[in-house]
Amino acid sequence: MTAPSTIVFAPDSFKGSATARHAASAMARGWASVRPLDTLVLKPMADGGEGTLDAFEAAVPGSTRLPVSVIGPDDRPVDASWLLLADGTGVVELANTSGITLLSERRPHDAHSRGFGQAIVAALDAGVRRLVLAIGGSSSTDGGVGVLDELGARFLDATGRSVRAGNRGLHDLVIADLHALRPLPPGGVDVLCDVTNPLLGASGAAEIYGPQKGAATDEAVHVLEAGLATLDRAVSRSAPAARRAVADPTHPGAGAAGGVGFGLLAWGARLVPGSTGVADVCGLPAAIASCDAVVTGEGSFDSQSAAGKAVSAVLAAASSGAARVELVAGRISAPTEQFADTLSLTVLAGSAEAAQAEAEYWLQVAGATLAERY
CATH class of the missing domain: 3.90.1510.10 (Glycerate kinase, domain 2)
Structure with missing residues (x-):
C-alpha cells in the first residue's frame, strides 16, 4: 500500500447541478472510499459570482x-x-x-x-x-x-x-x-x-x-x-x-x-x-504548496476556462510546486495536457443528462476513480 498523501479538493460550482462546496465534499467522499488514510483538504472555489x-x-x-x-x-x-x-x-x-x-x-x-x-x-x-x-x-x-x-x-x-x-x-x-x-x-x-x-x-x-x-x-x-x-x-x-x-x-x-x-x-x-482573489483569501496557494495533489473542476471545461476562471487559478497556484493537478468536469472540450489526470462526468455517466440529474453521485464516483488511478 502506498504512503498516505495530502489531497486538496478545489472545484468551482457545477452550474445548476452542484455547488462548489457540495462538489468538493462529494469528490472527497469518493476519494476516501478508496484511500481512507489520505489527508483530504476542502477548498471550494468561486470566481466572484453566486456561491x-x-x-x-x-x-x-x-x-x-x-x-x-x-x-x-x-x-x-x-x-x-x-x-x-x-x-x-x-x-x-x-x-x-x-x-x-x-x-x-x-x-x-x-x-x-x-x-x-x-x-x-x-x-x-x-x-x-x-x-x-x-x-x-x-x-x-x-x-x-x-x-x-x-x-x-x-x-x-x-x-x-x-x-x-x-x-x-x-x-x-x-x-x-x-x-x-x-x-x-x-x-x-x-x-x-x-x-x-x-x-x-x-x-x-x-x-x-x-x-x-x-x-x-x-x-x-x-x-x-x-x-x-x-x-x-x-x-x-x-x-x-x-x-x-x-x-x-x-x-x-x-x-x-x-x-x-x-x-x-x-x-x-x-x-x-x-x-485569484478567492484563492488568495481562502488560502489555496498555501494549501497546494503542502499537498501532493489537487483536484479541481467545473461544469464545462472549455476554451474560456483558462481566462480567469477557478480552474486557471488552481493551475497558477500549483505551477511553482510539485503537486499534480487533476480535473473533473461535466464536459471537456479543450486541451487538457496541463493536468495529470482528467475525468468527464458526461463520459462517466453515459450522457450529460444523466450526469446533471445525479451530479453529486457521479462526482463521488469521479473521486473514487481518480483515487484508484492515483
Missing part, C-alpha cells in the same frame, strides 16, 4: 455568516447575508442581494443594485477592517448608482431631485454628487471581477450583458448604453477630482455587473480577478 460566500465560509476557519435584510432588485425585501472572516474582513456578494436569480422576470431598465449597497453598509457599520466584494450575477445595468446611493452619494436631475432607481433614472441624471461617500475601510476594498469589459462601447456592459438582463432588442440595448453614457458624463462633470481620476470607464472590469465595477472604482475600490 462565493459559500466558498469562503467552507474554506476559511472562523467565518461567521451574518443576516441582513435588503431591498431586492425589484424593490421586494430580500433576506440575504454577508460573511465576517476571522481577520475582520467582510465579504459581500451581489448575487444574493441584487442578483438576477432574485427576479421573477427580467427588468432591464428598472432593476437596481441598492440591496448590494445596503449589505455593504451593514458590513461597514459592523466595523470590518477590509471588504471583499463579489459582483458576479448582476440583474441590473445601473452603473453602480444603487450601490453608491446607499454609500452616501446623490444622483440628481435638473431640478435637484434624486433620479429614479435603475438604468431608467440615468437618462435624467445631471449631477453626480460623490462628496459624501463613506470612506473605505482601513484595509481597502477588493472587488472580485471575472470579466474585463469596459463600461461603454461594443464590448461594454450594455452591449454584451444587456440581452442577458432582458434587453431583447437592439433599441433596448442602445437605451441602456445611453443611460450609462449619461452617468459617465455626469461623473466627469460634477464629481470631485479625486473621484473622477479613478472612475475610468475604460478600466478593465468597469462594465462588470452592469457597470457596478465603474461605480466601485469611483468609490476607490480595486478590481481584482475573481478566481
Whole structure:
C-alpha cells in the first residue's frame, strides 16, 4: 500500500447541478472510499459570482455568516447575508442581494443594485477592517448608482431631485454628487471581477450583458448604453477630482455587473480577478504548496476556462510546486495536457443528462476513480 498523501479538493460550482462546496465534499467522499488514510483538504472555489460566500465560509476557519435584510432588485425585501472572516474582513456578494436569480422576470431598465449597497453598509457599520466584494450575477445595468446611493452619494436631475432607481433614472441624471461617500475601510476594498469589459462601447456592459438582463432588442440595448453614457458624463462633470481620476470607464472590469465595477472604482475600490482573489483569501496557494495533489473542476471545461476562471487559478497556484493537478468536469472540450489526470462526468455517466440529474453521485464516483488511478 502506498504512503498516505495530502489531497486538496478545489472545484468551482457545477452550474445548476452542484455547488462548489457540495462538489468538493462529494469528490472527497469518493476519494476516501478508496484511500481512507489520505489527508483530504476542502477548498471550494468561486470566481466572484453566486456561491462565493459559500466558498469562503467552507474554506476559511472562523467565518461567521451574518443576516441582513435588503431591498431586492425589484424593490421586494430580500433576506440575504454577508460573511465576517476571522481577520475582520467582510465579504459581500451581489448575487444574493441584487442578483438576477432574485427576479421573477427580467427588468432591464428598472432593476437596481441598492440591496448590494445596503449589505455593504451593514458590513461597514459592523466595523470590518477590509471588504471583499463579489459582483458576479448582476440583474441590473445601473452603473453602480444603487450601490453608491446607499454609500452616501446623490444622483440628481435638473431640478435637484434624486433620479429614479435603475438604468431608467440615468437618462435624467445631471449631477453626480460623490462628496459624501463613506470612506473605505482601513484595509481597502477588493472587488472580485471575472470579466474585463469596459463600461461603454461594443464590448461594454450594455452591449454584451444587456440581452442577458432582458434587453431583447437592439433599441433596448442602445437605451441602456445611453443611460450609462449619461452617468459617465455626469461623473466627469460634477464629481470631485479625486473621484473622477479613478472612475475610468475604460478600466478593465468597469462594465462588470452592469457597470457596478465603474461605480466601485469611483468609490476607490480595486478590481481584482475573481478566481485569484478567492484563492488568495481562502488560502489555496498555501494549501497546494503542502499537498501532493489537487483536484479541481467545473461544469464545462472549455476554451474560456483558462481566462480567469477557478480552474486557471488552481493551475497558477500549483505551477511553482510539485503537486499534480487533476480535473473533473461535466464536459471537456479543450486541451487538457496541463493536468495529470482528467475525468468527464458526461463520459462517466453515459450522457450529460444523466450526469446533471445525479451530479453529486457521479462526482463521488469521479473521486473514487481518480483515487484508484492515483
